[in-house]
Amino acid sequence: MTAPAAAEPTAADRRRWARYLVEERAEGHVYRRLAARRTGEEQQILLSLAEAERRHEQHWLDLLGEEPRRLPRAGVRSQLLGWMAGRFGSIFVLALAQSAEARSPYDEEQYATPAMRADEKIHYEVVRGLAARGRRRLSGSFRAAVFGANDGLVSNLALVLGIGATGVSSSFVLFSGVAGLLAGALSMGAGEFVSVRSQRELLAATEANDDAADSAGDLDIDENELALVYRARGIDQAEALARARRIVQAAQEGVRRTVTGPVRVHPGDDTDIVGSDWTAAISSFLLFSSGAIIPVLPWIFGLQGGTAVIVALVLVGIALLSTGAMVGILSGGPPLRRALRQLAIGFGAAAITYLLGLLFGVGAV
Structure with missing residues (x-):
């Protein structure tokens, strides 16, 4: 995993590695705290990002040989993101993390591996996608x-x-x-x-109701206007006729069947769509x-x-x-x-x- 060095590492190189180590830990901490406030797919994605940051952290630990006795502090941005992630877990944190991922220092870092450089670009796209979800909701x-x-x-x-x-x-x-x-x-x-x-x-005024289906038992199975009800709701002629036939048959058999159709708006559902x-x-x-x-x-x-x-x-x-x-x-x-x-x-x-x-x-x- 470790890229071959072009020259013997200097004290400045080791200080830079320590700074990378701290930043990778801070970023992983942000993703874990965000994941703790989410469920399902988004939680899994964030935990996967945290695991990738852990691999990057291990890369710098391997180069350093051991955990340094004194480590620099994480940058102000990383500290702020960690603080916000634990308290808000909001779209603002993801938007800031997106900006942070866009500025990877590994493009010019000779000790970073090609896989790490690729990871950082992928991380930017992943965080951008998560932030886009939040932006759409918000x-x-x-x-x-x-x-x-x-x-x-x-x-x-x-x-x-x-x-x-x-x-x-x-x-x-x-x-x-x-x-x-x-x-x-x-x-x-x-x-x-x-x-x-x-x-x-x-x-x-546009709500659908079951008045037509309630009368289906009295309809002629071959010549009726029930199919027109479904055509008026946007269903093509063949499907409308087939659906009308199923309802008429069920009604004549004395069985009320549920037929899958387009999403209908029932009284009160409009509150969920447009709010109070x-x-x-x-x-x-x-x-x-x-x-x-x-x-x-x-x-x-x-x-x-x-x-x-x-x-x-x-x-x-x-x-x-x-x-x-x-x-x-x-x-x-x-x-x-x-x-x-x-x-x-x-x-x-x-x-x-x-x-x-x-x-x-x-x-x-």
């Missing part, structure tokens, strides 16, 4: 969370800056910010409620409010004028950078670029309303 709720909070941040920052730029009193700015928070949150909540309720009602209307409404209200309260905080705590504006910009800027970075981590893109994009969009919208406030300010009236 995409809907995460999109709603980012949209709600970001909408509250940007819209209320734009509102308070635009109102403040007109030269009105701080109390009026505070009132406007609170009113904007409530108006926006109620609008978001009501919109989600109507949207989900309407979708549920639409699904209810009240849950959607309340979560949207809270998410918008959590973002919209941040720009108003300086005025709530009694700050005024330019000081309040600067503090609001700093607080909203931190929030925008944080949400942008989370989007970057989850999407596998560069977090800094996503964070700066989020910041530019938010501050750009606020700048427009601020300029409009200056233009149509109290002094111009």
Whole structure:
């Protein structure tokens, strides 16, 4: 397993091997902790990754000859991943692990074997696949969370800056910010409620039922419209007729048989598909409010004028950078670029309303 060395290893080589050893142990620890929080296939995949890291660890132990008495500490990223894996086991950990696997040091390491280099590339693809599963599961709720909070941040920052730029009193700015928070949150909540309720009602209108099958015993086996019921549900003519024949025969024999068909939506199942209307409404209200309260905080705590504006910009800027970075981590893109994009969009919208406030300010009236 050990690759032949081009020259006698130096003290620097041994220090590098020790660092590799520590990092391989840390990565294996991350995968084992993630596996402990999962079941089934994902757990098996993570345990297999941990076993591969153990083989890499053994490679460096073989080169060192024995366990060094003093080992360096694992990198900050590895320590953070280990801490998060034990407490969250979330998609964020897999997304960060994907980024870590993408930067293998073994491509330029003469003492790493070709198999180890290949393993690291495979590990990246495996972790990327696991992270993609989590992204798909999370995409809907995460999109709603980012949209709600970001909408509250940007819209209320734009509102308070635009109102403040007109030269009105701080109390009026505070009132406007609170009113904007409530108006926006109620609008978001009501919109989600109507949207989900309407979708549920639409699904209810398309529910299949067994009324046609209940009358099957009275039908003529050769000339009947039962097959049309199945054709209307998207089944081709031959299969629809065959299914209708089976149901008619079963009914005439006095036996009610279950015939496999397309997945049908029964009353109440639509809640599992589109979620609860009240849950959607309340979560949207809270998410918008959590973002919209941040720009108003300086005025709530009694700050005024330019000081309040600067503090609001700093607080909203931190929030925008944080949400942008989370989007970057989850999407596998560069977090800094996503964070700066989020910041530019938010501050750009606020700048427009601020300029409009200056233009149509109290002094111009």
